[in-house]
Amino acid sequence: MAIYDHVDIRVRDRERAERFYGMLLPALGLCDVYQGEEWTTYAEADDGRPDWQRSFLSLTESPAHVPSANCVAFQASSRNDVDRLSAVAREAGARNIEGPASYSEAMPGYYAVFFEDPDGNRLEICFREVD
Numbered sequence: 001m002a003i004y005d006h007v008d009i010r011v012r013d014r015e016r017a018e019r020f021y022g023m024l025l026p027a028l029g030l031c032d033v034y035q036g037e038e039w040t041t042y043a044e045a046d047d048g049r050p051d052w053q054r055s056f057l058s059l060t061e062s063p064a065h066v067p068s069a070n071c072v073a074f075q076a077s078s079r080n081d082v083d084r085l086s087a088v089a090r091e092a093g094a095r096n097i098e099g100p101a102s103y104s105e106a107m108p109g110y111y112a113v114f115f116e117d118p119d120g121n122r123l124e125i126c127f128r129e130v131d
Contacts, residue, residue, distance in 0.1 A: 014061035023092035067120035076127040086113040
């Protein structure tokens, strides 16, 4: 059973957010794009599973959106994957980038990069090494 189904991120400017997330999310595996009047959704590839079994992330425009200290963390499959995805985030226009680096003081074997999207929403890509 999946822990969660989807994430909905509020953004002030959907077009600007689409430029950022349109580079980052496909690199994370959310490569199918669906658009409505007020939202854009990036979903896992259609591999024959019903739509309701695929994880997705949606952007909803909210001009008055104010970012908070919440953080959405994406799981990478290796340290090299964190490095690769960090470069994608940087190229897409991520702000306030910290890392990638080892954060073993927080948890042994924790490797991550922290950054913000163009609206100041906090994001992270992490990998946990297991002994």
